[in-house]
Amino acid sequence: MDIENRYQHLPSPVMPKVPPQKLLLGQKALVTGASSGIGRAIAVALADAGADVVINYSSGEEKARILVAELAERGARAIAVRADVGDESQVEAMFRRTIDEFGTVDIVVNNAGLQQDAPFHEMTLAQWNRVMNVNLTGQFLCSRAAVREFRRRGVRPEVSCSAGKILCISSVHEVIPWAGHVNYAASKGGVMLMMKSIAQEVAPYRIRVNSICPGAIRTPINMEAWDTPKAYGELMKLIPYKRIGEADEIGRAAVWLASDYADYVHGISLFVDGGMTLYPGFETGG
Ligand code: BGC
Numbered sequence: 001m002d003i004e005n006r007y008q009h010l011p012s013p014v015m016p017k018v019p020p021q022k023l024l025l026g027q028k029a030l031v032t033g034a035s036s037g038i039g040r041a042i043a044v045a046l047a048d049a050g051a052d053v054v055i056n057y058s059s060g061e062e063k064a065r066i067l068v069a070e071l072a073e074r075g076a077r078a079i080a081v082r083a084d085v086g087d088e089s090q091v092e093a094m095f096r097r098t099i100d101e102f103g104t105v106d107i108v109v110n111n112a113g114l115q116q117d118a119p120f121h122e123m124t125l126a127q128w129n130r131v132m133n134v135n136l137t138g139q140f141l142c143s144r145a146a147v148r149e150f151r152r153r154g155v156r157p158e159v160s161c162s163a164g165k166i167l168c169i170s171s172v173h174e175v176i177p178w179a180g181h182v183n184y185a186a187s188k189g190g191v192m193l194m195m196k197s198i199a200q201e202v203a204p205y206r207i208r209v210n211s212i213c214p215g216a217i218r219t220p221i222n223m224e225a226w227d228t229p230k231a232y233g234e235l236m237k238l239i240p241y242k243r244i245g246e247a248d249e250i251g252r253a254a255v256w257l258a259s260d261y262a263d264y265v266h267g268i269s270l271f272v273d274g275g276m277t278l279y280p281g282f283e284t285g286g
Contacts, residue, residue, distance in 0.1 A: 008236055012218075012246045023259035025050030026159045028102040030094075032085050032142055033112030035060030037219035038169060038247050040067060042109055045251025046258070047076035051107065054098045055080045058112070077102075085112045085138030095145040104153050106160060107258045108146035110139040110191075111169040115184050115221060128183045135187035136194070139168055143198055143209070150207045161206070165258045168195045168211040169250075170269060172276050175213075192269060199267035208266050212253050215273025217245040240283065241274030 029046045033039040035057035043053050044067075053071060055078055057064040064080035071078035079101055083094040098105050113135045116127040143166050150164030171184075174192040178185040191211065199209035216235055218226055225235050226244050236242050253272050256262055271277050 005236075005242070008233075008242050010243065012243055012249075020045075020048040022050035023255055023261065024107070027051045027106040027258075028054075028098070028104055029107035029109065029258070030054040030056060030098055030105050030142075030146075031109040031111055032056040032083075032138065033058070034109075035063040035067060035080075037221060038214060038217060038250050039109070039111040041247030041251040042111060042169075042254045043067060043071065043078075044074075045248060045255050046107065046109075047071045047074055047078065049255045049259070050076075052077040052102055054078070054094075054102070054105070056083055056085070056094060056112065058082065058084050084134075085110075085142055086133035088141055091138075091141040091145055095149065099149065105146065105149055105164070106156075107165045107167070108142055109167045109169065109254060109258075110142050112138055113169065113171075113187075115181060117181050117184070119180055120182050123182060131183040131187050132190075135184070136190045139191055140194060143168070143194075147198070147202055147205075147207060150202075151205050155206050161260050161263050162208050163206040164208070166195075166198070166207070166209040167254055167257055168209070170195070170211040170213045172213050172215045172271060172273050174211070174269060175277060195269075196267050203266060208263070210257055210262075210265060210267065211269045212250060212257065213269050213271045213273065213277075214250050215239065215245060215271070215276035217247055217250060219247055238280055239274045239276055240278055240280050243274060245272065245274060 029051040031039050031043045034043040034055040047053050055064045068078045068080050081094050083090040116131050155163045168191050170191045171188040173185045174188040195211045226232050
């Protein structure tokens with residue numbers, strides 16, 4: 001067996017059963033698009049780390065309600081709030097509800113995102129606008145609402161050394177061009193410079209802003225890329241580490257990045273991608 005395929009059959013890691021550290025105890029978090037996929041895993045990880053969590057969703061009401069119950073069983077306070085992140089008044093209402101229920105918000109995770117793929121010459125303006133509206137404008141509206149609340153409240157040293165944290169869930173496609181997905185890649189490239197520019201501007205208020213850039217993570221959004229052995233084999237050509245990522249691996253990165261362990265980490269894109277951004281074609285070529 002060649003070196004590339006030697007470990008491909010190994011399952012993704014199961015984390016040791018140690019009690020999660022309560023790195024976020026007493027903090028209030030809001031996760032957009034949290035009813036499924038990466039957002040759901042982030043909400044679970046933040047709750048296990050001691051945060052109370054607002055589960056934002058736009059259409060998955062039933063799944064959001066089930067998640068709220070699951071988080072309550074795990075000992076966290078959680079509420080589900082419906083809002084389309086691309087709609088200004090709905091975002092404003094969601095933050096008002098969050099502050100009414102929890103008193104404030106310390107961590108905002110801009111996770112809601114979608115793909116509407118098409119060959120470029122067939123891409124409709126509606127497909128372009130929809131992806132930009134959710135993936136980029138949504139992150140703008142939620143980040144702005146977060147910064148307003150963080151600035152109003154300031155640092156609560158008993159909870160965290162910063163006044164608030166914003167995590168933008170971007171993608172490896174903030175740097176990897178992606179044919180057939182021009183709207184998506186453009187939105188994520190936009191997230192990168194939006195995040196860094198906000199980070200530069202709000203740092204003096206002790207507000208931290210960072211991105212997580214997932215690679216191929218096993219979720220419904222990219223099922224076509226992993227759900228048959230043939231597709232999985234093709235996908236492995238793009239991943240030097242030779243396995244797909246799991247959503248809770250993004251959850252663990254989010255806990256660390258939102259915690260005071262990462263207090264001096266500001267304005268970065270943290271790639272969690274098994275090396276997808278390392279130009280895997282050059283493993284043998286070049
Ligand atoms: C996309 C997935 C894709 C992954 C790696 C993500 O941002 O949403 O569909 O599998 O990037 O290409």
